[in-house]
Amino acid sequence: MMRKIWNFITSILLILYILVVALLFLPQAAGLKPMYVLSGSMEPTYHVGSLIYIKPGNADKLEVSRPVTYTMGNSDVVVTHRVIKIDKEKRMFYTKGDANLSEDSGATSFDHIIGYPLLSIPYLGYVAAFASKTAGKIILVTGLAILLIMSYLFDFLTKRGGKSEKN
Structure with a gap:
């Protein structure tokens, strides 16, 4: 059950992250x-x-x-x-x-x-202004890496004897 909750939370965070990044950069392609x-x-x-x-x-x-x-x-x-x-x-x-x-x-x-x-x-202008700075770019990339690590962290921590715990 905890795995499902963890996967749900990390999936929502990843979707929100991708949505914000898409709103910042995709319109430029148009x-x-x-x-x-x-x-x-x-x-x-x-x-x-x-x-x-x-x-x-x-x-x-x-x-x-x-x-x-x-x-x-x-x-x-x-x-x-x-x-x-x-x-x-x-x-x-x-x-x-x-x-x-x-x-x-x-x-x-x-x-x-x-x-x-x-x-x-x-409000997205505040994010865009921050993301246009070097520190903002570093945090955006680091944030993505953390979200990806978080999405696999639960499975990694719950492995026992080479097998992952059944939910």
């Missing part, structure tokens, strides 16, 4: 770019700590009221805010965070568009 939410400017649409998947796109998909992910000016700072106005002649758009009282200062060029949020998973 061309989506994962990004984690660092500020509350888009609350309640995108919560701090969420992982959002960005579908690459350009100005062809730009619409008023649609969230867009873009770089700010000539920096590497990436922002996801809602489009509030589009100036097609100047190829510029204006944005505002859902939680912000005023619109963002200045317009953004169409050339700065990275894409459009497709999916958001709350």
Whole structure:
């Protein structure tokens, strides 16, 4: 009976581990770019700590009221805010965070568009941020090794005289 409980627990932990890792890495194979939410400017649409998947796109998909992910000016700072106005002649758009009282200062060029949020998973951004660091990668690999060892540990410990204990 203990073996069944142990196998059930380790199986559930392994499934959860695989699910989290799949959510972190598989969407990239579909061309989506994962990004984690660092500020509350888009609350309640995108919560701090969420992982959002960005579908690459350009100005062809730009619409008023649609969230867009873009770089700010000539920096590497990436922002996801809602489009509030589009100036097609100047190829510029204006944005505002859902939680912000005023619109963002200045317009953004169409050339700065990275894409459009497709999916958001709350709290997974914290895991993604951690996993992107060296220590996080080490812990992910070590965690998998521990789970695999745990799944065989009960059988190893209950062997008696060359035969495993019957349940």
